[in-house]
Amino acid sequence: xxxxxxGWPALxxxxxxxxxxxxxLLWRQVHPEFAPDGVLTSRGFRPGQHDDGCLSTVRxxxxxxxxxxxxxxxxxxxxxxxxxxxxxxxxQAGTRAVDDSTxxxxxxxxxxxxxxxxxxxxxKKGVKDASVxxxxxxxxxxRQHP
Amino acid sequence: MxxxxxxxxxMRLRGGRYERxxxxxxxxxxxxxxxxxxxxxxxxxxxxxxxxxxxxxxxFAEQLQLRLTKVDGGSVVPVLERGxxxxxxxxxxxxxxxxxxxxxLIEDTFAAITAGLEMPASLPLExxxxxxxxxxxxxxxxxxxxxxxxxxxxLYSQQVRRRLLARSAVERFQIEGxxxxxVTSVDADARTFxxxxxxxxxxxxxxxxxxxxxxxxxxxxxxxxAPVVRLDGILTVNAADEVHGIDDVRSVELxxxxxRAWGKRLLELAHLGPGWxxxxxxxxxxxxxxxxxxxxxxxxxxxxxxxxxxxxxxxGVHLEWSDPSKVVSAEFSAxxxxxxxRYDASGxxxxxxxxxTMTDAVGWxxxxxxxxx
Numbered sequence: 206x207x208x209x210x211x212g213w214p215a216l217x218x219x220x221x222x223x224x225x226x227x228x229x230l231l232w233r234q235v236h237p238e239f240a241p242d243g244v245l246t247s248r249g250f251r252p253g254q255h256d257d258g259c260l261s262t263v264r265x266x267x268x269x270x271x272x273x274x275x276x277x278x279x280x281x282x283x284x285x286x287x288x289x290x291x292x293x294x295x296x297q298a299g300t301r302a303v304d305d306s307t308x309x310x311x312x313x314x315x316x317x318x319x320x321x322x323x324x325x326x327x328x329k330k331g332v333k334d335a336s337v338x339x340x341x342x343x344x345x346x347x348r349q350h351p
Numbered sequence: 352m353x354x355x356x357x358x359x360x361x362m363r364l365r366g367g368r369y370e371r372x373x374x375x376x377x378x379x380x381x382x383x384x385x386x387x388x389x390x391x392x393x394x395x396x397x398x399x400x401x402x403x404x405x406x407x408x409x410x411f412a413e414q415l416q417l418r419l420t421k422v423d424g425g426s427v428v429p430v431l432e433r434g435x436x437x438x439x440x441x442x443x444x445x446x447x448x449x450x451x452x453x454x455x456l457i458e459d460t461f462a463a464i465t466a467g468l469e470m471p472a473s474l475p476l477e478x479x480x481x482x483x484x485x486x487x488x489x490x491x492x493x494x495x496x497x498x499x500x501x502x503x504x505x506l507y508s509q510q511v512r513r514r515l516l517a518r519s520a521v522e523r524f525q526i527e528g529x530x531x532x533x534v535t536s537v538d539a540d541a542r543t544f545x546x547x548x549x550x551x552x553x554x555x556x557x558x559x560x561x562x563x564x565x566x567x568x569x570x571x572x573x574x575x576x577a578p579v580v581r582l583d584g585i586l587t588v589n590a591a592d593e594v595h596g597i598d599d600v601r602s603v604e605l606x607x608x609x610x611r612a613w614g615k616r617l618l619e620l621a622h623l624g625p626g627w628x629x630x631x632x633x634x635x636x637x638x639x640x641x642x643x644x645x646x647x648x649x650x651x652x653x654x655x656x657x658x659x660x661x662x663x664x665x666x667g668v669h670l671e672w673s674d675p676s677k678v679v680s681a682e683f684s685a686x687x688x689x690x691x692x693r694y695d696a697s698g699x700x701x702x703x704x705x706x707x708t709m710t711d712a713v714g715w716x717x718x719x720x721x722x723x724x
Contacts, residue, residue, distance in 0.1 A: 236628060236629070238623075238627065238628065238661055238662055239661050241616060241659055241660060241661060242659075244659045246659045246661050246669070246671045246673070247671060247673075247678060247680065248661045248663070248669055248671075253628065253631065253664050254631065254664050254665070255490065255631055280491055280510070281491070281509055281510060281513050282491065282629055283629070312366065312367065312491065312492025313492070314491045314492055315492075329701065329703070330692075330699070330701040333680075333692045333694075333699075333701060334694055334699045337678045337680075337692070337694040337699075338694070340673070340678065341673075341675065341676075341678065344673070344675070345675065
């Protein structure tokens with residue numbers, strides 16, 4: 206569960222933490238190498254070396270799963286499909302969901318409704334635990350697109 | 352005192368990592384690729400002007416000598432100067448101004464691609480490989496601006512690079528790289544061989560080095576059933592990354608695998624080149640593949656189901672067994688560091704100290720997966 210005392214970095218201009226009581230889904234595109242033969246792995250929910258501890262997702266209130274995937278592919282990125290977690294599941298996993306879609310620092314290629322799951326304060330074990338918890342939630346829900 | 356050089360390129364790097372102070376060291380190879388691109392185009396232009404010559408004159412490359420002399424602020428502006436070549440400058444026919452001509456042609460090509468126009472007719476096709484290499488580390492929010500500060504700057508990004516790749520899909524390029532497959536024949540006299548790829552295509556190869564010859568023969572004579580190798584050489588590829596030939600092979604790494612689904616997956620990982628993860632991602636190290644193979648073989652013998660197998664961004668291998676309530680994973684880094692992780696309703700455990708051995712890993716996995724050894 207998200208720990209309020211975990212030492213989250215301060216939110217910056219244009220960033221809003223999502224409430225955990227919403228039913229909204231957060232779409233996650235997973236690189237095909239992290240879902241071999243369509244089997245989702247925790248690697249698909251772990252920030253990479255260049256993500257600075259922030260895992261990209263997109264809000265379902267802004268884009269459909271199909272539109273989020275289409276945007277991802279339109280900017281030339283690969284995906285094995287669209288999976289989803291809720292802000293509550295993010296919190297349960299120990300991360301927080303932050304909408305940064307109006308942040309001035311967001312690249313222009315980012316999709317509308319861009320949100321990130323914040324892993325920054327987590328330890329190495331915390332990152333692995335969180336990515337697995339997110340994986341289990343996403344797998345239980347099933348692939349959302351296609 | 353050394354003479355100051357002449358500024359060669361007005362280039363500006365923007366977005367992403369380049370909006371912070373300083374020049375990210377991980378981007379230095381991009382500047383080296385730029386120099387290589389200029390050199391490749393210049394060589395091709397010189398050969399166009401000297402069709403009777405197979406090679407450029409000795410000392411041609413030394414005439415370029417690009418140096419990063421400072422980094423100006425305002426995004427990142429690497430100042431590339433052309434220094435004087437070391438020693439007395441040899442007289443080389445047709446070299447004067449050819450690097451500047453190559454630079455201008457490169458920029459014209461980027462401008463044409465960006466604008467959706469035909470590539471310049473004077474662009475030598477053999478230089479296309481250099482264009483493909485350049486910019487491979489750019490992230491999607493980053494771009495390189497040429498002719499910065501002029502009325503008509505050119506913005507080069509991954510999107511533009513992909514357009515270049517798509518346009519040149521019918522062409523084949525030569526790039527340095529790795530390929531995996533099975534060596535099916537070797538002709539010692541001609542110093543050629545054939546390697547069969549994982550999708551069954553036969554790819555011709557050549558080598559010069561005598562040690563490579565011995566290594567290839569050793570593979571061919573290996574007792575292992577259909578041993579797999581990873582070859583390091585000059586690949587002839589198309590834009591879809593299909594390998595059509597490999598020349599000047601420098602090294603041969605043997606990788607023995609059983610005919611199992613997980614063996615095929617490890618082979619796929621062996622085939623991943625640098626940049627497999629949207630421009631990032633190291634090639635998977637054979638050391639990590641070997642470690643994963645050893646563990647998988649032992650678990651296979653114990654009738655453990657095969658895991659999902661993925662590469663890691665830094666060239667390692669990740670094995671993951673999951674069901675709706677439990678996930679167990681093992682990671683093997685290129686340096687053979689082992690990291691073991693278990694997560695279930697009772698809690699989680701991470702074992703990744705430096706002294707975790709392969710034996711420890713197998714025992715731990717057997718226990719975590721509830722296997723009776």
